[in-house]
Amino acid sequence: MPRPISITVDLNAIRHNFNYAQSLGAKHKNGDSLDNVSQTMAVIKADAYGHGAVATARALDGKATLLAVSSIEEAVSLRQNHIKTPILLLEGCFCSSELSVLDDLNLQVVLHNQHQIEELLNTSLDEPADVWLKIDTGMHRLGISAADANHTYQTLANSKNVRSIVLMTHFAMSDQPNHTFFKRQHEDFHNLVKELSTTDQLIPNSAANSAAVMSAPESHGTWNRPGIMLYGISPFDHENTFSAPLIPAMQFHSKIIALRQVNAGESVGYGATWTATQPSIIATVAAGYGDGYPRAAKSGTPVMINGHIAPLAGRVSMDMLCVDVTQLNNVKLGDDVELWGKKLSVNEVAQWADTLGYELVTRMPTRAKRIFINE
Numbered sequence: 001m002p003r004p005i006s007i008t009v010d011l012n013a014i015r016h017n018f019n020y021a022q023s024l025g026a027k028h029k030n031g032d033s034l035d036n037v038s039q040t041m042a043v044i045k046a047d048a049y050g051h052g053a054v055a056t057a058r059a060l061d062g063k064a065t066l067l068a069v070s071s072i073e074e075a076v077s078l079r080q081n082h083i084k085t086p087i088l089l090l091e092g093c094f095c096s097s098e099l100s101v102l103d104d105l106n107l108q109v110v111l112h113n114q115h116q117i118e119e120l121l122n123t124s125l126d127e128p129a130d131v132w133l134k135i136d137t138g139m140h141r142l143g144i145s146a147a148d149a150n151h152t153y154q155t156l157a158n159s160k161n162v163r164s165i166v167l168m169t170h171f172a173m174s175d176q177p178n179h180t181f182f183k184r185q186h187e188d189f190h191n192l193v194k195e196l197s198t199t200d201q202l203i204p205n206s207a208a209n210s211a212a213v214m215s216a217p218e219s220h221g222t223w224n225r226p227g228i229m230l231y232g233i234s235p236f237d238h239e240n241t242f243s244a245p246l247i248p249a250m251q252f253h254s255k256i257i258a259l260r261q262v263n264a265g266e267s268v269g270y271g272a273t274w275t276a277t278q279p280s281i282i283a284t285v286a287a288g289y290g291d292g293y294p295r296a297a298k299s300g301t302p303v304m305i306n307g308h309i310a311p312l313a314g315r316v317s318m319d320m321l322c323v324d325v326t327q328l329n330n331v332k333l334g335d336d337v338e339l340w341g342k343k344l345s346v347n348e349v350a351q352w353a354d355t356l357g358y359e360l361v362t363r364m365p366t367r368a369k370r371i372f373i374n375e
Helices: 013-028 046-048 055-059 074-081 096-101 114-122 146-157 182-194 208-215 344-354 357-362
Strands: 005-012 067-069 088-089 109-110 129-136 162-168 248-263 282-283 302-305 307-310 321-324 336-340 369-373
Touching: 005 013, 013 208, 013 369, 046 055, 046 357, 055 074, 067 074, 074 088, 096 114, 109 114, 109 302, 114 146, 114 344, 129 146, 146 162, 146 182, 162 182, 302 344, 307 321, 336 344, 344 357
Parallel strands: 005 369, 067 088, 088 109, 109 129, 129 162
Antiparallel strands: 005 248, 248 282, 248 336, 282 321, 302 307, 302 336
């Protein structure tokens, strides 16, 4: 029998979550222009946040009209697997030679610094490019300054190498939509869009990531950019009403491979960091940090066994972890263990490891077999 650990990805859940994101965009009404329905791309960078980029792209075929990845390598992988949907390079081109394949691979490209802009303007292209001009509105990670936006936009608009331009920015605090910093970023970007627009219709623009799609409809633009929400994971620190319709797509499961009695005063695991305060039953589970479970998870981290929560006991090992099942009834070898999934949120596990659900799902190694549900 193979080692009993698996990662199941429910592609139906991803489709459901995409439909939910799309429905939120459809409710958008821009007060400064005609009534608009925001288009919804699917952000599938980092192997679709660990869920499988090719499988996700296939699942969203006919739904998402634009996919977003972080690099040309990710885009090439999709094309090699016969994915035909247009693709946006979120970090742009890392060298000028990549510009020559934009048209062949049906890629759109983000421009976020002057070097990229100059390379595009000075390169001989067979066909003009569809570009997304990124504006830094306060995150200070990527993007040109708002002060340079007007001149840069006009320069690109007048270039034979440019077919179309979308203005974009990225929010630093969209998970706190009432925060003054978020409101200032949104206002600054919206004002810039209006400034560069010459008619009653705003120029194409994009700002809303998952948190903004879900909680800040005023930030919805021509394009929304949902990422983590597509995989059923809330972008907020705590589950809330916005998160309720999401269905987690990844289920991380294993089984109990050993059970033992531990006397009061006896310890469990490396470093003897957990000690029984009473006679206890310890279940050993075939899952560890070599499988993607966070080593930083503390004793007490919830683990679901047969539909009931029990606490992690001691340090996580490379291949195993231990759970205190003293309070559970009828636990036996081979019982199912949900490490995270539809019943136990990956965000809850992440909090016990002082990290985010984003990190846990995107760093999953290939050792655990992956099963795709596509009914």
